[in-house]
Amino acid sequence: MTTFSLKGKRVWVAGHRGMVGSGIVRRLATEDCEIITASRTELDLTRQAEVEAWMAAKKPEVVFIAAARVGGILANDTRPVDFLTDNLAIQNNIIATAHKVDVQKLMFLGSSCIYPRLAPQPMPENMLLTGPLEPTNQWYAIAKISGIMQCQAYRRQFGRDYISAMPTNLYGTGDNFDLQSSHVLPALIVKAHLAKLAGDKSMTLWGSGKPLREFLYVDDLADACVFLMKTYSGEEHVNVGFGSDVTIRELAETVAEVVGFKGTLTYDSTKPDGMPKKLLDSSKLNAMGWKPATGLKEGIAKAYDWYRKNAATAPTGN
DSSP states (O other): OOOOOOTTOEEEEETTTSHHHHHHHHHHTTSSSEEEOOOTTTOOTTOHHHHHHHHHHHOOSEEEEOOOOOOOHHHHHHOHHIIIIIHHHHHHHHHHHHHHTTOSEEEEEOOGGGSOTTOOSSBOGGGTTSSOOOGGGHHHHHHHHHHHHHHHHHHHHHOOEEEEEEEOEEESTTOOOOTTTOOHHHHHHHHHHHHHHHTOSEEEEESOSOOEEOEEEHHHHHHHHHHHHHHOOOSSOEEEOOSOOEEHHHHHHHHHHHHTOOSEEEEETTSOOOOSEEOBOOHHHHHHTOOOOOOHHHHHHHHHHHHHHHTTTSOOOO
8 A cells, every 4th residue: 555645745725615625624724734725716627728827826735626617417418528628627727737747646536426327336446438428427426536637647648647536426514506407415404494394294315315326525525535536546437435325215204303394205106216216336446445424414404503503594496
């Protein structure tokens, strides 16, 4: 196992305002390193000249790429150009410039949507590029696959220590709680909270409740990212998952319990379910000695607490 020290290094977290980036910043606070960030007004990551000038001036030695254009199925399906070209531009600008300014180590963060729609479950790393993608988010997936390949290319051609990690579905502090664009877990928290406040007797959810999904608390992902940055140096990307999944029905029941919604849960089976199962095979990472620390119920309680303190008064898109 390789060891890469962060001690005294200038570490840039690209995308530090997002859920993942802010999690990495929190985790790095316990390391003896200098954290560098740039706001969107300070730096447009889709503009190569800006990225080159900023990185040349700031001279980061370590880079985490957590910056990306993200969204749910509706956003991906209706704005394919944004999800393909913006993400390609962001990662290309950062990775190419990292080589120019001699960044010592870089981590590119992708998504579990890179795998084929019909990949075996759980999905191991070697399933990449073995079949067609899920059509509703293929534009985002193609961009993320390109990022993995770009890190591999710089590793092969220039010997750069650039690595990639692929997280499962994430949730927690700093999540998006807008019902029009959020993912399933924060959406359930908002719906249960609003139903509780309204005194509703029941809450209707999309689909059958049968699909299985895996969820990882964002601070656990951040810990895994720092762990990999210190200990991993390989061409193949590494899956970062919780290790087990739950049905959407079980998830909704847990959210209702945490939020304190006492009504019944009903399911609108005329609405789509999506993929029946989506679980990462994280055995490669587990074998290195890393495992998640936050259970689902504990993580949901933390996410709900953050929502009540930070986002409950914001528009929910309902």
